[in-house]
Amino acid sequence: MAAETAAADRWESVLDSVVVYASGALCRRRARGRVPADGRVRLTGLPRVADAGSLRASVLSGGARVTAARLEPEAEVRSRSDLPGLRLRVDRARDAAEALRQRSARQEARIAEVSAVRAVPPPLQADEPHRRTPTDAWFELADFVDERLAALHARSADLAEELRLAEHELALAEDALARASSAVAVGPVTLGGSAVVTLEGAAEGAEVELEVEYGVPGAVWVPTYRLTYRQGEGSGTLLLRAQLAQRTGEDWSGVRIGLSTADLQRRTDLPQLRSLRIGRRQAVPAASGWREPPAGLGDLFSGYDAAGRPPQPRAGRARPAGGG
Incomplete structure (x- = not known):
């Protein structure tokens, strides 16, 4: 279960x-x-x-x-043995969707046919006297057309919903067949x-x-x-x-x-928002001990660098003091 x-x-x-x-x-x-x-x-x-x-x-x-x-x-x-069943499922879903499309088209044709119903009085002959219009019959015909159209439109909405579900089932079946047949074994x-x-x-x-x-x-x-x-x-x-x-x-x-x-x-970092304090004004905090180097610091040892390396003493034997 x-x-x-x-x-x-x-x-x-x-x-x-x-x-x-x-x-x-x-x-x-x-x-x-x-x-x-x-x-x-x-x-x-x-x-x-x-x-x-x-x-x-x-x-x-x-x-x-x-x-x-x-x-x-x-x-x-x-398994490849699932393909025949999936093809049969697609065929059945396609036939059901096509049948609902035809029924929906026939329903729309009925709605157009009923909507075209009008009361047309017979033509008068030259020697006939004027006739009164049967308003009651006209109203009864209009009520009949309205009731018939309401029933037809309700059935058309039901068919549209059934067709949407059938097309959804067809899409599912086609997707399952495509994934089963195109998958690399x-x-x-x-x-x-x-x-x-x-x-x-x-x-x-x-x-x-x-x-x-x-x-x-x-x-x-x-x-x-x-x-x-x-x-x-x-x-x-x-x-x-x-x-x-x-x-x-x-x-x-x-x-x-x-x-x-x-x-x-793409990586996105959240910005750092500065805090806002509501209350009495406070003194500005003291600056840190670090400060920018003074101007001209790079030229402080320029003369030493321009003089080059100092002369080095030559290697040799040292003479004793007072020797001849």
């Missing part, structure tokens, strides 16, 4: 966007699920190289708030990470959408410029391209990529 509960609290996440800096990248993943009784959920799919100190979690919808978030490593056993066990997030302020079973942000090393980008100019023309074309390389363990195919020239790991 405990294993089933732990498995129910695991939410699959989808890589939504990546911002690549001069060195490193900042990734954002999204996940959706229902809040368990204890409020703790585990978002899977994070890479093994994710920086635990940069992990941030926020609630996008659902009315809850994040009180704690931490990164935990985990190991996953993968380095062994039977794949190392990764997961974000354990604690939620408060939401009722048990409430649907919540989360976003986690984390930094990863091993990603760089380099700009390249190409200038095209034809002889005799007064202008040219400057083309800017970015070459990106990453070894983070994640598949960035189909993900929104942003580029920044800033340094993701």
Whole structure:
């Protein structure tokens, strides 16, 4: 029973966007699920190289708030035999999303058809007398159209919500298939990470959408410029391209990529703020014993240096005093 509960609290996440800096990248993943009784959920799919100190979690919808978030490593056993099941899951999710799109389109067509309903009086003949307008019938028709449109719009909103959930399930299935098929087979066990997030302020079973942000090393980008100019023309074309390389363990195919020239790991020290004292004015503290050297100190021994080394006595035998 405990294993089933732990498995129910695991939410699959989808890589939504990546911002690549001069060195490193900042990734954002999204996940959706229902809040368990204890409020703790585990978002899977994070890479093994994710920086635990940069992990941030926020609630996008659902009315809850994040009180704690931490990164935990985990190991996953993968096999090539899982690919057929993942492809089947993608096909089913794609068919369900396409069916909901068609139903939503038919619903919009019904709304347009009912909205076009108007009361049109029959044309009068030349020899017919003037007829009174049946206002009661017009009001009944307007009430019928309003009631019908209200029911159709409510059903359209339900279909839009079902379509959004189906597209989210399709994105999860495609991400799982991409990670399983493009992973480098380095062994039977794949190392990764997961974000354990604690939620408060939401009722048990409430649907919540989360976003986690984390930094990863091993990603760089380099700009390249190409200038095209034809002889005799007064202008040219400057083309800017970015070459990106990453070894983070994640598949960035189909993900929104942003580029920044800033340094993701730049160190910033807090400024030292001077204290402010409120009260009576006090005397200025005495200066310390250190002071600036006097001017001209460097020229104090200039004459000695200019004279050079003093003459040295020659080596020889000393004569005794009074010798001949």
